[in-house]
Structure formats: C-alpha cells, structure tokens
Amino acid sequence: MKVSDLMVTCLENEGVEFIFGIVGTETLDLADSLSKSTKIQFVNVRHEQGAAFMADVYGRLSNKVGVCLSTLGPGATNLLTGMASAQLDHSPVLALIGQADVGRNHKESHQYIDLSKLFEPVTKLCTQIKESQTLPTNIRKSFRLAMMEKPGAVAVILPENFLSEMITNMPLPVMPLPKSIPDMDSVKSTIRLLTNCTKPFIILGNGVIRQHAVPEVQTFIDTLQAPVTHSFMAKGILEKEHPCNFFTFGFNEKDEVIKGIEQADxxxxxxxxFVEKLPKDWNKRKIPVLHIDALPAETNEFYPARYELVGNIKETLQLLNESELPIKSWEPSGNLKERLLDVHKIKKNEQKSASRPFTIENMLHCIEDYTPENSIVVSDVGAHKVSIARTYQPKNPNRVIISNGLASMGIAIPGSIGAKLACPNDPVICITGDGGALMNFAEIETAKRLGLSFIIIVLNDSMLKLEVQQMDQLFGESYGVTFENPDFIQLAEGFGIEGKQARNLDEFQSALQESLPTLENIVLIEVFLQS
Structure with a gap:
C-alpha cells in the first residue's frame, strides 16, 4: 500500500471519525486515500484556522483526539492560532501538515518554511516524518501524547515525496494510557492536613472534567462542605443551587470570590x-495549597503546595472519599454568596421579560430557562465571554466551551461545528460578538453542507466592546476599535440559513423558543443589546 493508505489505516486504528482541513498539492495522495475510507469523514472547511478550532472543540467534547489537516506554507501558518489555542486550553488535537519534499529543505524554495521550528513552541510534540517506515510509530506516539495529561496539540509534518511511496508496515496497537495514584502515606498526610485546617477553600479546574472525576469531586465536596469556586472552563461541576457553590473566579475586575479565598487557611x-489564572492574582496572601492533579505542582511563592496528591484525579478522590474525611463547613464573611449572586447577576430578575432591560445577562437567563440540560454553549472571546463566565450557570459540566488559555476570537462558529459533530443529539448554541463572528463566518457554509443544526447568536454593537470599555477607563475615549457591519440577516440568507432579529428581551425569547423545538437547520439570531 501507499504511505498515505497506511496513514489512513493508522488514523482508523486510533478511532478517528472526522478530519477537518483543506487539501493542497502536497496532500493529494492523502486525500485520495481518505476518499476510500469508510470510517473517516473528511470535512472540507473554508479556512485552516476554522479546521483547528473545530478539532479543538471536538476533542474537548468527544474524549478523542481532534484531527486537522493543511498543506504547506500558508495552509500551515493558518493552522497556527488554532493549534496554540488547543495547546493552552489542553485540548487533544493532532495536525497533519503537508510539506515540500525533503530535497527542498536546505535551500530557498517556493512556499517552504521550517514548519518544525514554527510549531514547536505551540505543541507538545512536533515531528517531521524523515523515513516512511517510521510512520506507524510516529502516529501512535502522537495520539498518545495528545491525550496524555495534560492533553494538548501535536503536529506531524508529512513531506510530499513520502506519501506516494509503497510500504508494508501496519499500525501499532492502541493501548490505554497508564494511571497512577498517590501512595497511602500521602493520602493519610492529606487527611491530617484537612483535619487540622479550619477554613479550606476549594478551587476546581478543567482537569476534573478531563479526567472524568466529576462524581468523585461532588462526593468530596458534599462530605467536606467547604466553599467551592470554578475556573471558567470548569463551570457546571456543581449545580447552581449547591450550598457550597461560590460560582466562578478568574476575572480581571470584580473578582469578588477572592474575598472568600483570602479568608481560608x-x-x-x-x-x-495556571493558564486560566496565575496564582499571584488570587493568592496574594500566599495561603498554603493542597495540590490534587495528574502532574506535580508548578510551585512558586504564590502557590505554596504544602501537600501534593499526584495521579489520576478520579482515582485519587476515590481514595480520599474512602477515608475518614472531616467536615469543614464554614461560610465566608461579608454575605459573600448573596454578593456574588448580585454582582455576577446570577440571580434572575423575576419581572416579566417586557419589564427587564435587554442585557447579555438577561439574555443568558433566557437561555438557562428555555434550553434542555444537555445544551452546549460555545462562547467566543470578547466582553460577552466575561458575562457568560460570570452569569451563565450550566446544568452539567463540559456544557460551556470557553477559550481561556490563548483566548482567541473567532473560535465560536467553527467550534460549534466541532461540538455538533462530537455531540449530535445535543442542542448547540453559539454566542459570538460581531468581531469574532466575521472572522470565521464562512464556516457557516461548511456547517450547512454537513447538514448540521445549531443556533448562532450574534451580538451586534459595531465595536470591540471590551477594548472600548478598557480604553474609556484608561483614556476617557477609545480609538481604532469600532467598525461597520453587513446586514447579518441578508448574510445569513445568502448562506441558506434562517435569520432573525431581536431588539428586546421578548423578541429574543420568542426567537429562541421558536428555534429550539424543531432545530433542523442553522438559525442566526442578530441581537441588539442595550448598553
């Protein structure tokens, strides 16, 4: 078989269902081999950045490695932002990147750049195939590394002269990743630490979701009864009404929950x-830390790890839950829970919708009220991302996708495609600003071609609102952060999808309710919020 045929066989062996990308001259053999696969669907996208974002969100939700494909030169550089985003958000993604044949590697050549040097800083591993016989080993290693804690991005560079060679190798067997657990002495020391402290405060990160430890962490919290806060990407681990839930932290401004963390011992x-928020921003008092994670602590003066339980989080918490955990129920002073409900606008205004102002927060309450528990919200980056992180309360974990490592605008629309392919039976709601929307709006054609259905909410204010707010605060005026928008309804219709407008909360509620029950197509709701 050709090397490209073996590549597809290796990908099938790894359980790959979708490859997102754009074919180029250097990957024609791979495209030909993919056309014969009955297990892998190639998703031809409109821009390689969109392909990487699709693979990112697909990987987060499917518990598989998301795979994207590009050719050399500009195709590869277009992948870079999405790969960096996956790496910092710890999403398992593999990029297959075409390259010029090896004979062109050592001289100035058309479209040739050193892709290994380009991708090394934004990946866990970047490897170029230098001998076709090594392909099965490289593919198995790449998938293994992409999924291994902490997950991330991996790139495999494919010189075109290898893909058409003949080869007899076969894929390597896929073996489960090994799990480690802390020794019992460490567990006993942790129990003593918990017994001797008086005011523990729990911070939950996305590792809990990645390692499928949600039930175990909920049992741990129910026993300990200490206050809990979530990072942006960990939202939903505790239900909204849970008495220990102090919601979300990690904001640049009005991060009220830190007042509770500062009371802990x-x-x-x-x-x-740490990529979500550095400890220097939330542990200025240098409070001792009990570190529970798959990897050892990255210690510094603001993260003084007194004890570490290093190993699989799910099994580590099982060990703790089987021990004699003490009850450490306490309430931060200053009526913090009520203040959070108020400042973060989590508490819904019970007035009729016609009496409530049309704000992002009230819009989010509508989404909470009218969408089922399995709904997935994909947030783009902008001022609305902060509101979603503060206000929106998902009913389950891993139901809010927020880019918080690289925090890249433009992820929401292609990310919604990845979400829908990973979870075809779950409603998907994409929330994007007008700035982020138009960065990858062309991927609506991709979604339409695939027959997908989801809701796109475009917040139309003709500005980069977060930057406007920041510049107004710093300088009293803003510059270079406003623009004009097209007619989004006509634009939607041009892509063959339905467009609706909402200028008040009643109109938004109606548009949402009309779109959800029979969601068989893509619906765009253009929203004009009150400032």
Whole structure:
C-alpha cells in the first residue's frame, strides 16, 4: 500500500471519525486515500484556522483526539492560532501538515518554511516524518501524547515525496494510557492536613472534567462542605443551587470570590491549570495549597503546595472519599454568596421579560430557562465571554466551551461545528460578538453542507466592546476599535440559513423558543443589546 493508505489505516486504528482541513498539492495522495475510507469523514472547511478550532472543540467534547489537516506554507501558518489555542486550553488535537519534499529543505524554495521550528513552541510534540517506515510509530506516539495529561496539540509534518511511496508496515496497537495514584502515606498526610485546617477553600479546574472525576469531586465536596469556586472552563461541576457553590473566579475586575479565598487557611486546588489564572492574582496572601492533579505542582511563592496528591484525579478522590474525611463547613464573611449572586447577576430578575432591560445577562437567563440540560454553549472571546463566565450557570459540566488559555476570537462558529459533530443529539448554541463572528463566518457554509443544526447568536454593537470599555477607563475615549457591519440577516440568507432579529428581551425569547423545538437547520439570531 501507499504511505498515505497506511496513514489512513493508522488514523482508523486510533478511532478517528472526522478530519477537518483543506487539501493542497502536497496532500493529494492523502486525500485520495481518505476518499476510500469508510470510517473517516473528511470535512472540507473554508479556512485552516476554522479546521483547528473545530478539532479543538471536538476533542474537548468527544474524549478523542481532534484531527486537522493543511498543506504547506500558508495552509500551515493558518493552522497556527488554532493549534496554540488547543495547546493552552489542553485540548487533544493532532495536525497533519503537508510539506515540500525533503530535497527542498536546505535551500530557498517556493512556499517552504521550517514548519518544525514554527510549531514547536505551540505543541507538545512536533515531528517531521524523515523515513516512511517510521510512520506507524510516529502516529501512535502522537495520539498518545495528545491525550496524555495534560492533553494538548501535536503536529506531524508529512513531506510530499513520502506519501506516494509503497510500504508494508501496519499500525501499532492502541493501548490505554497508564494511571497512577498517590501512595497511602500521602493520602493519610492529606487527611491530617484537612483535619487540622479550619477554613479550606476549594478551587476546581478543567482537569476534573478531563479526567472524568466529576462524581468523585461532588462526593468530596458534599462530605467536606467547604466553599467551592470554578475556573471558567470548569463551570457546571456543581449545580447552581449547591450550598457550597461560590460560582466562578478568574476575572480581571470584580473578582469578588477572592474575598472568600483570602479568608481560608488552606486552598484545595483540584485539576486547576495556571493558564486560566496565575496564582499571584488570587493568592496574594500566599495561603498554603493542597495540590490534587495528574502532574506535580508548578510551585512558586504564590502557590505554596504544602501537600501534593499526584495521579489520576478520579482515582485519587476515590481514595480520599474512602477515608475518614472531616467536615469543614464554614461560610465566608461579608454575605459573600448573596454578593456574588448580585454582582455576577446570577440571580434572575423575576419581572416579566417586557419589564427587564435587554442585557447579555438577561439574555443568558433566557437561555438557562428555555434550553434542555444537555445544551452546549460555545462562547467566543470578547466582553460577552466575561458575562457568560460570570452569569451563565450550566446544568452539567463540559456544557460551556470557553477559550481561556490563548483566548482567541473567532473560535465560536467553527467550534460549534466541532461540538455538533462530537455531540449530535445535543442542542448547540453559539454566542459570538460581531468581531469574532466575521472572522470565521464562512464556516457557516461548511456547517450547512454537513447538514448540521445549531443556533448562532450574534451580538451586534459595531465595536470591540471590551477594548472600548478598557480604553474609556484608561483614556476617557477609545480609538481604532469600532467598525461597520453587513446586514447579518441578508448574510445569513445568502448562506441558506434562517435569520432573525431581536431588539428586546421578548423578541429574543420568542426567537429562541421558536428555534429550539424543531432545530433542523442553522438559525442566526442578530441581537441588539442595550448598553
């Protein structure tokens, strides 16, 4: 078989269902081999950045490696932002990147750049195939690394002269990743630490979701009864009404929950990634930390890890839950829970919708009220992302997709395609600003071609609102952050999807309710919020 045929066989062996990308001259053999696969669907996208974003969100939701494809040169550089985003958000993604034949590697050549050097800083591994016989080993290693804690992006560079060679190798067997657990002495020391402290405060990160430890962490919290806060990407681990839920932290402004963390004598950090918020921003008092994670702590003066339980989070918490955990129920002073409900606008205004102002927060309450528990909200980056992180309360974990590592605008529309392919039976709601929407709006054609259905909410204010707010605060005026928009309804119709407008809460509620029950197509709701 050709090397490209073996590549497809290796990908099938890894359980790949979709490859997102754009074919180029250097990957024609791979495209030909993919056309014969009965297990893998190639999704031809409109821009390689969109392909990487699709693979990112698909990987987060499917518990598989998301795969994207590009050719050399500009195709590869277009992947870069999405790959960096996946790496910082710890999403398992593999990029297959075409390259010029190896004979062109050592001289100036058309469209040739050193892709290994380009992708090394934004991946866990970037490897170029230098000998076709090594392909099965490289593919197995790449998938293994992409899924291994902490997951991330991996790139495999494919020189075109290898893909058409003949080969007799076969894929390597897929073996489960090994799991480690802390020794019992460490567990006993942790129990003593918990017994001796008086005011522990729990911080939950996305590692809890990645390692499928949600039931175990809920049992741990129910026993300990200490206050809990979530990172942006960990939202939904505790239900909204849980008495220990102090919602979300990690904001640049009005991060009210830090007032509760500062009253603690021990911080219990479970599966938290520093990329979401550095400890210097939430542990200025240098409170001792109990670190529970798959990897050892990255210690610094603001993260003084007194004890570490390093290993699989799910099994580590099982060990703790089987021990004699103490009850450490306490309430931060200052009526913090009520203040959070108020400042973060989590508490719904019970007035009729006609009496409530048309704000992002009230719009989010509508989404909470009228969408089923399995709904997935994909947030783009902008001022609305902060509101979603503060206000929106998902009913389950991993139902809010927020890019919070690289925090890249433009992820929401292609990300919604990845979400719908990963979870075809779950409603998907994409919330994007007008700035982020038009960065990858062309991927609506991709979604339409695939026959997907989801709701796109475009917040139309003709500005980069977060930057406007920041510049107004710093300088009293803003510059270079406003623009004009097309007619989004006509634009939607041009893509063959339905467009609706909402200028008040009643109109938004009606548009949402009309779109949800028989969601068989893509619906765009253009929203004009009150400032």
């Amino acid at each position: 021990l911080i219990i950090s479970i599966g938290f990634d």
